[in-house]
Amino acid sequence: MKNIILASSNPHKLEEIQNVLSPIKINTLLEIGFIDEIEETANTFEGNALIKCETIYQLYKKPVISDDSGLLVHYLKDAPGVYSSRYAGQNATDQMNYEKLLNNLNDIADRRAKFVTVICYYQSPRNIAYFKGELTGSIAEQPEGYNGFGYDPIFIPEGFNQTLGQLSSEIKNRLSHRARALEKFNLVF
């Protein structure tokens, strides 16, 4: 992302320039003062994405976007799926999660996997939309690279010979499951 300082103290100019250059302004939970954890108790990506949006919408009554993502490994019958971020336990680190996965695939030839993201856009209780993005690929033999987060160091996208952890954020942001879901959102809004 490009950070640019606007050298103007004119609020009208700020609004017009923000509008054209950057029509969507994303407010973070920190900015709005929400510091709790949201429990993700559903067993689908859509369900968890909805829980996150609903929790925030109920409090702030403003449009909310949320993302629930996970890694589906074919040999493991689509595990870890919605449990990806807590595969190795409730407070597992990224590294603990992907090491458990590598262990479970030890000596297994079938390394097919895909990343899934579901974006939920919650404008109001009567106007909720979902956007899904997928990225197919395979699980590497060992972690490589330090970019990204989660399972990125062990996931090799189809057509590449490097993990998401090795690819630049520019490339990841063009091809990733999250980018694909967000592009669908962009087409509609």
Next chain:
Amino acid sequence: MKNIILASSNPHKLEEIQNVLSPIKINTLLEIGFIDEIEETANTFEGNALIKCETIYQLYKKPVISDDSGLLVHYLKDAPGVYSSRYAGQNATDQMNYEKLLNNLNDIADRRAKFVTVICYYQSPRNIAYFKGELTGSIAEQPEGYNGFGYDPIFIPEGFNQTLGQLSSEIKNRLSHRARALEKFNLVF
């Protein structure tokens, strides 16, 4: 502009989502803690836009964007031009400025005018670019409408029969001199 809360406290997700939905993040002078006035002493839009960028870049060493705009009235030999915001004096309000202009055009049939914006993008002292946008139109007989700012209530864009002050911000943000300059910037960055 659309404000959306992102229901995630994951900084990686925030970055990826911000990047795809809103690739440019605009930092205001208030956000970076700059509260002084910048004196615009040049006699061209390019010159004043450059002064604003240079002042901020020297202090913060980060990419800066600035805007210098003005109204050029044909009968008044392109006045007020770069002096548009202080046409009726150093601390003139928008209303004082456009009333002076209306007085100077009293009973004058030639009401041709154009708005000009020059956007300066200052990435570093060796990488400075300018983008110009124009909007032709005419000066109304009297102020109309409360949208926008500056001379908007007395400027009728070509092809319209209402002032910029009467047109919605959605329409203004599609046709204005500032939007046209920013779109050129968007094409390059």
